[in-house]
């Protein structure tokens with residue numbers, strides 16, 4: 001089970017590498033990695049287990065954040081209106097954004113990252129809609145279309161697999177500067 005001590009922190013070169021493509025059939029190691037990443041997310045969102053194990057809550061986790069430079073990330077995104085509903089729960093393998101909207105969106109509260117200990121305020125511009133191509137556990141190529149909050153989470157995770165961190169995308173001089181027609185999700 002992953003704990004906060006296992007999470008790689010900003011400054012660790014693994015977070016700036018482009019992750020290796022996953023090959024098929026999936027190795028036992030990569031299967032377990034996917035399981036363990038999802039387990040972290042589930043535990044971290046559990047009102048008892050999160051505090052018990054000192055886990056920072058997460059809606060996504062990418063393999064480089066547990067020191068594995070492979071192109072896998074898990075997401076567990078609760079519905080914003082009804083937190084008992086899950087909007088998206090999956091492990092993305094070899095994900096690539098193949099198309100994106102012109103429309104930009106951002107989380108009103110900014111973003112936080114389990115690998116970044118300090119709070120870095122500012123809007124992180126994201127595409128409001130994306131189409132992602134990824135491989136399922138059998139190695140079959142799939143596509144998924146995402147919008148709004150789940151799309152933001154997946155972009156944050158896909159960024160990790162390419163060595164990017166959320167604050168790279170915040171306007172340095174004016175952190176709250178973003179295109180006028182951006183959708184701000186509160």
Ligand code: NB4
Nearest residue numbers: 045057058059060061062111112113114115152153156
């Ligand atoms: C990934 C997210 C940062 C912005 C938006 C949010 C949280 C993360 C990082 C987009 C993706 C992790 C992965 C939250 C959180 C809302 C849902 C359900 C019940 C508490 C939980 C709190 F914890 N970001 N943290 N940051 N990352 N929402 N929520 N709630 O998840 O670094 O690369 O449990």
Ligand code: NI
Nearest residue numbers: 112113114115
């Ligand atoms: Ni992150």
